[in-house]
Amino acid sequence: MGHPYIPNTAETRQQMLREIGVASIDELFVDIPKKIRLTHELNLPQAMSELEVKRHVQAMLSKNKPFTQMPSFLGGGVWPHHVPAHVRSLVQRSEFLTAYTPYQPEVSQGMLQALFEYQSLICELTAMDVANASMYDWATAVGEAALMCARVTGRRKVLVPELMSSERYAVLQNYAAGPGLEPVKLDYDWSTGQLDLSKLRAGLNEDVACVYVENPSYLGFLETGVDEIADAAHKVGALFVVGVNPISLGLLKAPGDYGADIVVGEGQPLGNPVSFGGPTLGLFACRDDPKLLRQIPGRIIGMTTTLDGKARGYTMVLQTREQHIRRERATSNICSNEALCAVAAAIYLTSLGPRGLRELAEICAANASYAIEKLGAIDGLEAPIFNAPHFNEFALRCTQPKLKIEKFNAALLKQGIQGGKPIRKEFPEFGETALLCLTELHTKADIDRLADAAAKAVGAKR
Amino acid sequence: MKAGGHEIPEGLHYTKDHEWIKFEGNLVRIGVTDYAQKQLGDVVYVELPEVGKSVKQATEPKVKEMEMGAVESIKAVSAVYSPLSGRVKETNQTLQDRPELINTAPYGEGWICVLEPSNLQVEQKNLMNAAAYAEFLKGLK
Numbered sequence: 001m002g003h004p005y006i007p008n009t010a011e012t013r014q015q016m017l018r019e020i021g022v023a024s025i026d027e028l029f030v031d032i033p034k035k036i037r038l039t040h041e042l043n044l045p046q047a048m049s050e051l052e053v054k055r056h057v058q059a060m061l062s063k064n065k066p067f068t069q070m071p072s073f074l075g076g077g078v079w080p081h082h083v084p085a086h087v088r089s090l091v092q093r094s095e096f097l098t099a100y101t102p103y104q105p106e107v108s109q110g111m112l113q114a115l116f117e118y119q120s121l122i123c124e125l126t127a128m129d130v131a132n133a134s135m136y137d138w139a140t141a142v143g144e145a146a147l148m149c150a151r152v153t154g155r156r157k158v159l160v161p162e163l164m165s166s167e168r169y170a171v172l173q174n175y176a177a178g179p180g181l182e183p184v185k186l187d188y189d190w191s192t193g194q195l196d197l198s199k200l201r202a203g204l205n206e207d208v209a210c211v212y213v214e215n216p217s218y219l220g221f222l223e224t225g226v227d228e229i230a231d232a233a234h235k236v237g238a239l240f241v242v243g244v245n246p247i248s249l250g251l252l253k254a255p256g257d258y259g260a261d262i263v264v265g266e267g268q269p270l271g272n273p274v275s276f277g278g279p280t281l282g283l284f285a286c287r288d289d290p291k292l293l294r295q296i297p298g299r300i301i302g303m304t305t306t307l308d309g310k311a312r313g314y315t316m317v318l319q320t321r322e323q324h325i326r327r328e329r330a331t332s333n334i335c336s337n338e339a340l341c342a343v344a345a346a347i348y349l350t351s352l353g354p355r356g357l358r359e360l361a362e363i364c365a366a367n368a369s370y371a372i373e374k375l376g377a378i379d380g381l382e383a384p385i386f387n388a389p390h391f392n393e394f395a396l397r398c399t400q401p402k403l404k405i406e407k408f409n410a411a412l413l414k415q416g417i418q419g420g421k422p423i424r425k426e427f428p429e430f431g432e433t434a435l436l437c438l439t440e441l442h443t444k445a446d447i448d449r450l451a452d453a454a455a456k457a458v459g460a461k462r
Numbered sequence: 463m464k465a466g467g468h469e470i471p472e473g474l475h476y477t478k479d480h481e482w483i484k485f486e487g488n489l490v491r492i493g494v495t496d497y498a499q500k501q502l503g504d505v506v507y508v509e510l511p512e513v514g515k516s517v518k519q520a521t522e523p524k525v526k527e528m529e530m531g532a533v534e535s536i537k538a539v540s541a542v543y544s545p546l547s548g549r550v551k552e553t554n555q556t557l558q559d560r561p562e563l564i565n566t567a568p569y570g571e572g573w574i575c576v577l578e579p580s581n582l583q584v585e586q587k588n589l590m591n592a593a594a595y596a597e598f599l600k601g602l603k
Contacts, residue, residue, distance in 0.1 A: 154512075290558070294507065320507070320534045329532075329539065 003047065065418075071446040072418035073371075075393050075437020076218070077138065077165055078277050079245065079269045081360075082441060083344075084351060087271040091344045101336070103299075105315040112314035115339060116301045118346035125249050125349070126263040127256025128285035132298035134267065134342040135282025135334060139168040141264035142212065142243060143175030144284065144297045144332055148262065149210035149239045150181055151295045151331070157208045158183045159238075161195050165218040166426040168243075181209070193221045193386035201232050210239040210262075215255070216248050219423070219435060220368070220393030221386045230259025246270055246283060247439075248391045250354075250361030262286045269439075271348025272341050281341035294321065297332030360440055364392035367438035367447065374451035375436075380458035385430055392439060396420060398432040400458045405432040411457035417450055465596035469496040471569055475586075476595035477545045479520060482569060483589060486576070489551060493573040494533060494542065494564060497599055505564040507534040510553040511575055517544035519585045530575060533564060542574060546585050552576040 008016070013025070022028060029037060048056060067080060074080075091097065095110050102108040115133045122131035135141040146158045158176065160169065162185045169183070176183050187199040195213060204211070211233040215223040223229070226242070233240045242255035244265035255263045267281030268274070286292045302317030323330040352360065372394055375383040380400035384390055398408045409419040420434035427433070438447070463470050470476070475483040480498035484491040499505065511517070511530040520528040520543035530544045553575045557563060563572035579585070590598060 294509070320537075320539050325537065326539050329541070 004049075067441060070416050070418055071442060071449065073420045073436040073438070073442075073450065074418060075439075076421040076423075076435050077167065077266060078274055078280065079247070079392070079437055079439055080274045080441050081247070081269050081271075081439050083271055083273055084348070086351065087344055087347045090347050091271075091340055096340060096343050101339075103316055105313065109314055111339070111343075112301050112316075114343045114346055115299075116303055116314050117350070118342040119301060121346055121349045122246075122267075122283055122285050125246055125254065126244070126260075126265075126283070126285050127254035128260070128263050129256075129288030130293055130296060130300070131283070131285035132296055132300050132337075133339065134337040135264075135284050135298055136338060137268075137278075137280035137282045138243060138264060138266035139165075139171035139282075140175075140334075141282035141284045142168050142241075143172050144282075144334070145212070145241045145262045145264050146172055146181055146183070146210065147175060147179065148286075148292075148295045148297060148331065149241065150179065152239065152291055153209045153237065155207050155209040155238070156180060156182050159186050159200070159203055159208055159211045160184070161186055161213055161217065161223075162188050163193055163217055163219055163427070164212070164214055164243075168214075168218075191386070192388040193217065193219055194223055194225060194388055195229060197225055197228055197232070200229060204232055204236045204238065206236055208233070208236060208238040210241050212241040212243065214243040215252070216245055216391040216393065219386065219395045219427075220384065220390045221388035222252070222391060224388065226255075226258045234259065244283070245391070247357070247361055247364060250357035250359070251365060252361075252391070256287070260287075261289075261292065267338075267341065267345045270345035272344050279338065279341050281338045281345060293318070295331050296321065298322075298334050299337055361391075363440040364438060365390075367440070367442050368392045368394060368436075370444070371436065371438050371442075371447045371450065374447060375454055378451065378455050378458065379460040381454060381460075383436075385433060393435055393437045395423065395430065395433050396436050397430060398434075398458065403432065403458060405434050408432070408454075408457050409434065412450070412453050415449075415453040415456065417453050419450075463592055463596060465599050466497075468500065468599060469569065470592045470596050470599075472592045474569070475545070475589035475591060476598075477520070477543070477589060478598060479543045479545070481542065481545045483545050488578065490546060490548075490577050490579055490582075491573050492530075492542075492545060492575055492577060493568055495595075496568050498533075498540075499565050499568045499572070502533055502535040502538060502540060502564075505533055505535050505561045508532070508554075508557040508561045508564065508574065509534070510555075510557065511550045513550050513553055515550045517548060517550065517577070519547045519581070519588065520544055521588075530577075534561075544577070545589060546577060546579045547581050548577045548579040550575055551578050 102111045119131040158181055160183055172183055187196045189196050213223050230240045239261040240259055241262045242260040246265055247269050263285045265283040267283045286296055300317050301314055304313050306313050319325055321331045372383050375381050382397040382399050384394035385397045398405055405422045405424055412419040420436035422434045480495045482493050482495050509532040517530050518527045528543050529541045531542045533540050554573050
């Protein structure tokens, strides 16, 4: 017998070599210069049996501390939420769980219907009219939105808040570089973190393709001047793009109700787990305007009726925007989407319903508010650092002299708590600061533990 | 006249990209030919050029400045190339709601735009008359 996982044996290999008229496997590599060829066997451990592999992997996994054993306050773009068991079990049905694109209408009505329902839910949630069947993540959705605004307006400037997520900004720059778009960062109000409206108005002119804001912002505060931002953008013929955490829309006004033309966001919190930062799901929706509709990137599933008019049917629509038909003139080079994550989002939102989503958003906001109250009361800590309403995240500053935020987090970790995401490298102007995230997964006891641990970490008297 | 079942009205000018040109005083009206609409199939959307846009007469290789919109059918998108250099004066807004006019009346209500040519004297010689276009179509088979 050969290797348990490699079906061909030494004899079959010899047979194959004879068949193609080659003496040894090495002979297949003669075209590769000798000096860059490996001359010895790879230094790999002996193959393990199934049982040995299981033990080995379990030993490695046991080093991980799950959320249930160690409360974590990490968020910043990927947020931990409870994923109901039925969401997992439904998306794992073999009709949905497939390695390749199930879009032929004659065999994939179930998948197409699920994606159509996903699009409808995203439209309802954002108060937009058209949603695509998803992008890769929030960051790439921002990039695509900027390109779309440039195509629609024929302009190149993309105004973004200085305090947007630096990772999303980096992806936006990537998207902007090729077609020569020009992202411009807009100054913020030092006290609230919100966009400085006078600076925005000064920066707006007829070169501006769009104004982008994040609401809730990356640092957790709400952008309350959205009506004014929308008006100012529209006055110069620019589009208004809003990025969201969709859970917040259980509580906050939908972007479509305050003038957004395009809404993007991160759909991961809608029924998708936090597994080392993913999988992610890019939300993308826009108003029903033929000018926008023709320029939206990605796949769109449409509903129609069968020829005899008796049954509903689902099929991909407006494919002439896409690369396989339009080639280099396509609206986007995206050739895929996050179909399974989108289906999970659809199942999750459907099971929550409007009331469930509202309750969930309220719990998240209330937990953040309680954490702010507890942490803000500790000497040597400041929370939040912005004087503005917050949703479920906020920035916490360590004002204890010489206490680095990493040291503070290490002290929390020693007490069995994963602290917030340090943001000093992204925004050094705010000092020793971390971004904390609260969701329904955090109990009152978790937050009290965090506050106790934090007080100890800064050496505050309580 | 007719060639291979395609209508080719006399008095119009034609290009190898299957556009027709009608001289109207200082201006020219432009559309796509019967042959082109048959090749495209059912037209579902017409992307019109912006009024005021400057365009260049299409030559090989094609560049963006020669494009003046696109005609989209269910399974294909074709750029409309400008048969002459000039400035777009007017576009056929009816096509926004009734793109099928490209199929039903390619030489009439399905016109695409009106152009103010800037170099007509020189560029005119690159256009074909109906007989030459009919010959050109025969050569395509």
